[in-house]
Structure formats: C-alpha cells, structure tokens
Amino acid sequence: MKDVLLPVAHVFALVIMVFAVTMLAPLILAVWGLDAALWSFVISALATFVIGALLWVGTRRFRRELKTRDGLLLVALTWVALPAVAGFPLWSYLPINFTDAYFEAASGLTTTGGTVLSGLEYLPQSINLWRHLLSWVGGMGIIVLAVAILPMLGVGGMQIYRAEMPGPMKDSKLTPRIGQTAKLLWAVYAGLTAACIISLKLAGMNWFDAVCAGFSALSLGGFSTYDASIGHFKSLPIELVLTLFEILAAINFATHFLAWSQRGIRAYLRDAEAKAILGVLACSCIGIAAFLVFKGTYPDFPSALRAAVFNVVSIATDSGLHTQDYSKWPIFAPMWMVFLSCITASSGSTGGGIKMIRTLVLAKQANRELNMLVHPNMVRPLKVGGAIIANRVVFAVLAFVFLYFMSIVTLVFVQLASGLDFMTALSAILACINNAGPGMGMVGPASNYGVLSNFQTWVCSAAMLLGRLEVFTILVLFTPTLWRK
Amino acid sequence: MKIIILGAGQVGRTAAYHLSREEANDVTVIDVNEDILRDLQDRLDIRTVTGNAASPRILEAAGIAGTDILVALTNSDEVNMLACHLAWTLYRTPKKIARIRSADYTGRERLFGETGLAVDVWISPEQLVTEYVARLIQYPGALQVLDFADGRVRLVGLRALQGGPLVGQALRTLREHIPSADARVAAIYRSGKSVKPEGTTVIEDGDEVFFLAARKDIRSVMRELRREEAPVRRVVIAGGGNIGFRLASELEAKNQVKLIERDGKRARRVSEQLTSTTVLHGDAADEELLLEENIDSADVFAALTNSEEANILSAMLAKRLGAHKVMALINKPSYAELIESGSIDIAISPQTITIGSLLAHVRHGDVVRVHSLRRGAAEALEVIVHGDADSSKVIGRRIEDIVLPMGTTLGAVVRGEEVIIAHHDIAVQPDDHLILFLTDRRHLEAVEKLFQGSASFL
Secondary structure, X not given: OHHHHHHHHHHHHHHHHHHHHHOHHHHHHHHHHOOOXXXXXXHHXXXXXXXXXXXXXXXXXXXXXXXXXXXXXXXXXXXXXXXXXXXXXXXXXXXXXHHHHHHHHHHXXXXXXXXXXXXXXXXXXXXXXXHHHHHHHHHXXXXXXXXXXXXHHHOOHHHHHHHHOOOOOOXXXXXXXXXXXXXXXXXXXXXXXXXXXXXXXXXXXXXXXXXXXXXXXXXOOXXXXXXXXXXXXXXXXXXXXXXXXXXXXXXXXXXXXXXXXXXXXXXXXXXXXXXXXXXXXXXXXXXXXXXXXXXXXXXXHHHHHHHHHHHHHHHHOOOOOOOOOHHHOOOHHHHHHHHHHHXXXXXXXXXXXXXXXXXXXXHHHHHHHHHHHHOXXXXXXXXXXXXXXXXXXXXXXXXXXXXXXXXHHXXXXXXXXXXXXXXXXHHHHHHHHOOOOOOOHHHOOOOOXXXXXXXXXXXXXXXXXXXXXXXXXXXXXXXXXXXXX | OEEEEEXXXXXXXXXXXXXXXXXXXXXXXXXXXXXHHHHHHHHOOOEEEEOOOOOHHHHHHOOHHHOOEEEEOOOOHHHHHHHHHHXXXXXXXXXXXXXXXXXXXXXXXXXXXXXXXXOOEEEOHHHHHHHHHHHHHHOOOEEEEEEEHHHOEEEEEEEOOEOEXXXXXXXXXXXXXXXXXXXXXXXEEEOOEEEOOOOOOEOOOOXXXXXXXXXXXXXXXXXXXXXXXXXXXXEEEEOOOHHHHXXXXXXXXXXXXXXXXXXXXXXXXHHHHOOOOEEEEOOOOOHHHHHHOOXXXXXXXXXXXXOHHHHHHHHHHHHHOOOOEEEEEOOOHHHHHHHHOOOOOEEEOHHHHHHHHHHHHHOOOEEEEEEEEHHHOEEEEEEEOOOXXXXXXXXXOEHHHOOOOOOEEEEEEEEOOEEEEOOOOOEOOOOOEEEEEEOOHHHHHHHHHHHHOOHHXX
C-alpha cells in the first residue's frame, strides 16, 4: 500500500501547495476590507502550504511517473482530502465543528451548494468569497486545473482527466496535448464567468455579490451571499441573467469552445445533449408554471412562469440558487425538479447527476430493445445525434447508472436508519449526489443542512463526492486490487 | 510543432511515442483501427482520429490545416503518397514525410518534387534496416554502426573485451596506441550505467563503448578494444522478405550468402532475382536443415523474418549449433533487452533505426541526422552550425570554451570533406557539422538551444 500511495502523495502535495495559493484571494480581500476573518486566512494559507511542502519533501524519495491507477488514486485522494484543507478557514473562524466545515467545503468544491451556515449576509466578505471561490475552482475540476498549470501531470494526464471530467465518452480531446485542452476549457469557463459577473453588475448587483453569484452560476454551485438566495434581490433582470448563464454552464464546455472557434452556433445545433437540455427545460418550465396556476399557488401565469423558470432551471441544472421556497409548492412540482436534477446537465459541463448523454443512451437502448422484440433480426446501431455509440459505452452507461442508483438507495437507507424522515433523507441524498444543493423537508430551501446530526452530515458529504466523481472514481478506492503492489 | 502521423503500426506507434514525449510537439495519430488508437491514447499524450488516412475529411478532423509536419507511415505506399499529395495540394502542409517501401517508386527521382508527388522526404524502413545490418556485417564485433555526414564519420558501439590493447588502460593512451588514427570515445556504459569518458577513465572488460572516428580509422580503433575478428565470409539469412532479400542482394557480391525462406513461391521469386545466393526452401528453425547447410561454419546468422518470436528461436538454435555470430530482428524493446544479455549477439530493432530519420526533421536548429540509441534513452545528433561569432553561441569558440549540457559529448567536427576529431583546442567555424552524443536525452532542449543560435536563425 505504501508503494501505491506515497508516489501519488508526492504529486498530491504539489496540488495542495497550488491550492494554498488560491487562499490568497480571500486573504487579500480580508486585508482590504480589514475584516475579522483575516487571521484565519493567514494561518490557513500558511498551514496548507506548509503541510503541502512537508508532504512533498517527505515523499520525495518515492517520486516516479504516474501510471493509470495512480491517476485514479490522485483524483480520489485530492477530492477526499482537499475539503478538509479547504474547511480550515471556516473551521477556525466560524463557531462550527470540523464535520460541518468539511461539509461546507465539500459542498463548495463539488458545486453542490448546500450549506450548514445561516445568517450568510452577516458573514465577513472574505469567508463568503472563499465559499464561492471553492465552488468556482471545483466546477471545472481541481485536477483539470492542475493539469493545465503543472506540465508534469501531462504524463498520465488523460487518465486523470478522465477520472474527473463528467460524462461517458471522454476520449475526444480538443487539442493533442491534454494540458492545452485543460487550458482551453478553463479559458472558456473563466470567460463565461467574467461575462456573467459583468452582466450581473449591469443588472443591479454590487460587485461583490456579482462576483459571488457569477461563481455560483457558472460552477452550478448554489452558494449564495444571502439566506434567501437570489430571492433577496427581487429583481427580474438578475434572475434572467442567472438563468441564461446556468443553462450555458449546463452545456458541454467543449461545445462552447467549438462554437467560439467557429464563430457560429452550428456547434450547438450538432450537440444532441444541448438540444435535449433546452427541450426538457422549456417543457418543464411551461408545464410547471401552468400547473402552479392551475393549483392556485400563483394567481396569474406570468408570475408563475417567472418563479418556475428560475427555480426549475436552477434545480434541474444542479445549481441550487432559488428565489422561492419551492418545497411549499404542490408536491408534483418539487419532485419533478429533483427528478430533472438527476438527468439534465450535459457531460463536460459543471453540473451533476447522471448527465443528459447517459439519459439519451439509455432511452435509445430501451427503444432498441423494444424494436428488437418486434424485429428479432434487426441490425441497428445506437446513435445519438448522428454519432454511433459503441456497445462498450452502452455497457459502461448501464453499469454506471446501476451503481448510481444503488448508491442512492444505500445512502437513503443509511439516513433513514439514523433517524431522518423519508422526505428529508431522500431529497438530501438526491440533492447531494446530484450536486444540486437544497433538498426538501428539513433541508429545504428555507432551512439548511445545519439541522443534520454529525453522522448524517458525513453521509451527505460522502454523497457529494460520489456524485461529483461519478461514483467509479471513489468506489475504485475500495477495490483491493488497487492497493496491491 | 504540430505533427500528424498516419498509421498506428509498429513504426507509427514508435514515432508517436518518440515525438510526443518532446514537450513542444502536438501529435495526432490517424488509423483505421479504433482499438489500437484507444490503447495508444491511454499511454501517450496525443490525440487520435479513426478513419482512412488518405481522406481529406479525416485529415481535416485531425487538424491538417495548421499542421507543420505530416508523417505518412501506413503500410500502403499508395496511401502514404496520396495523403502527402493531398496535404500539400489542399492545405500547403510545409513538410511531408512518407514511408515508401517499393523501390519501384523510390528509384525514380522525377516522381517526387515540384512537378511530381508532393513528398519532401521518403523513408524506407526496410532499406534503413538492410543498410544497418550490412554495416554490422562489415565490422564484425560491432554492436552498432551509425553513419554521420554521409558516412564520412561513423559512430560505433561495441563491447570492450579482454585482449584489446586499450582495455585496462586510460583513454588518454589511445593516441599512443594508434598514432596514425584519431578517434573520440563518446560514451561508456558499464553494467547499464553511463560513465563519463575522460582522459583518465579506464576501460574495463565488458564495457559498452561508443566511439566516433573517420570511416577509414574504424577498424584500427576497434582492434584496440577487442581482439580483431576475421572478416565475415559466410552469411546465412533466415527470411526472404523485404529485408532478407535486400540484404542478400547487397552482400552476395562479396560474401557467400545462403537464404532460407519458408514459403515456396516466395523462395522461387527471390531466387529468380538473386544471382549467386543459395536460396533454400525450408524452415529456419529446422535443426537438420541448418546442420545440412553447415551452420557451424557460418560467420553470421541473421534472422530477419517478420515474426520476432521465430527470429529469436531460430537465432538461438543457430547459435547452439555453432554459428559464430547471430543476429535477430526484434520489434519489442522488452524482448531486445532480454535477448542481448543471453545467447543472441545482436538484437536489431527496426523502430529505433527508423525513428532517427524522423526525429531529424522535428528538431530545432539545422539537425541533419539523429540516431536514437539505447532504446531511446540516448541520442546522437549531427548539427550544422550557422551564423557568425556574434549570433551563435558556439562559432568562433574553442571546444573547451563551449559549455555543453550534462552528459553531452562533442565527438567530431566535419568541415567540408575533412573529418576532425574534437579535441579541446579546435575552434568551431560556420557551417561545420558537429557530431554530438547525449547520454541523457532529457538535456536535449538545452542542446538544441545552444546550437540554434540567436532568434534570427530560427
């Protein structure tokens, strides 16, 4: 085990040191605003860097090139261990225990957006920036970022990239070099984020809120600087801007890059996932709006549509920002939203869930099976958007969805056993594993995850990590062969 | 540099490996076999595209528009030539290298160039391997013989053995031993590790020594390092394929050559085209056939079929039956390592031989020849220096004043027709060809920078 872990730990140490640098952003804000969390950040940044440096020096002897399983291990290790480090500033400043600090940091990094904190508007700005920055960095992937800036990870980078990027088909690269691909993806991500922040500022937010909300929207995180989330602003332009950018963030970033480099929308038209996402969202928004009017929740269609569009898009894309306490809506609406959160986001986006491509593959496979019953001799390849999907991919998708489903069932049972009510347990696990954010019942939009016991909070943290790394990468840690020499 | 490689066969894969491990290269590989590509992409940092290599649509998908070098290495000459021509006609790709086996094409110079097919450089792995084996046969005792400056200088690798006058002596004494010839020891490997060759270094029995010398001096230097072996007379070749056949036709004038071919029809075809070679129809691993043909009196047995396992086995058998020296063509680097320490004298790796001629085209600076050595860990380069004392870091300086990166030896300077072995007091002049030996190719970039000169010569 030592021979497997230590060479990976050596590279992981570098990731930690790079990560320490990101703590400088809230630190600078804290210096500038002279806020109370300044020392927490100074100590945390130093401690993180020193831990990284010590680990790096200590494991220097074991330095070697990474192999396939090292890549998996590096990604899993990074995601499991980094929330502990990222939780430092929160833990040292806020009156919360380590469990909650880990949950909050994991919720940020995995772009879940569920919080254990309340009174968000009274927190120091540096703490709020740190929470949102975690979301933003986690959105495109810590390791993808590391691959972009540390050329030494180029060796074996493909495995690492594959372990972290969501979606079933990850063999196509934008450029021959993995490092360049990672840089391009980050460039698109940063560019869209900047556009979102400026739009929000123009829509009436102050700079600080705009930056935080921009980070939340593009990473499909869901953290907010207010307890009432976006409902605090009561502004239609802000809601429209955020809705637009959430939809963009739920589309494959490779498609954005292609559209940008071709200077046209052809790339979107050819992306079967993007089209399906837009279709599902449009139907759901209009349907739920009509349903809410019919049920009398809202007096007229325009106000129902406004509430439905923002909240449905936000939950379906796994962002988790909200303007209404939708858990009070008739049960069909919030349940449909939670269902959408499982399937809507695109592969290669910052959203969670099983991803639209897998939904499409499963639907087409089901259709193929049905047709086979009628025409037993039929030969028909499985096509999505004109591209043939290899059977190998179909099998991988089936295995993935099974594991995803079993993870949900298992974790819900664990939560039930720990004493949680059914609605809270189910919605909390779904919201966490899909990286959506708020659930229903005790963890609905109007309250937060602070009500859970320590044990229940850890289970939710585990669900977030499982969901973000698409189950396999975490579960592989529990396969004995990984640890054998 | 942006590079597209067509074909993921043996040569294509090796090229992808060597080219992609240089940080500056963006490599895309095109092949029809998706499985091979997936496996390749798992191991190398490259992009892969599945499809027909000579299809403009596939080339576009691989990003031909901005590509600097197209390397066509599929197993079809026609596909390779067509792909190069397409790339030039449609996308003006600056450099196009094609693997062309058939002498039917390569024999006609007017076929390529301005008015013909747009292939800038053609390489024929079979031809390169044949020449390589022929040089080894020319210098018995050598493990490797590599040409620089059109053969005026050669790099010879051999194992020093007790009995050579220089073994057990310091390198410095080389000049006293052979005052008439001049040579420079470029590298010494002792039980797999590189030893820096200095004046005081003592050569031990079993060291693997690489030296550079003018062609005429090679024999006398080799004689210093191991007892001279008698020139090769009798050669037995196993396998009448492309390489075996070419080698036989090259050697048959001076040597007594026997060629064993398994396939009756092929044996007949080969025998029709060869003059004095004895072509035998049979299995090279057939003990009785080998004994009947007096394998024990063969000076060299070369197993050159396209099956490396068969090559290894028949070479081992020939060695046991008394062949003086046996060689086997082996593709897998891991096999080569296993074998050379055992009963087979020389493992010939076609990829290592071929890759050098590709590498020369992707290097910065005016690199005319690259030889990959020791399974890609070391490299020998021939660089032409341009410019003047102001623009270049080496011109006008004496060799002792040039700071070379770690593990790099400057072995020889070729000035016009003259070969000058690099001694510390020689000053480098413009347009000199310098022959360098790098024991660690990780310092390659530093070497490239040193000889590239200032930015104006990029």
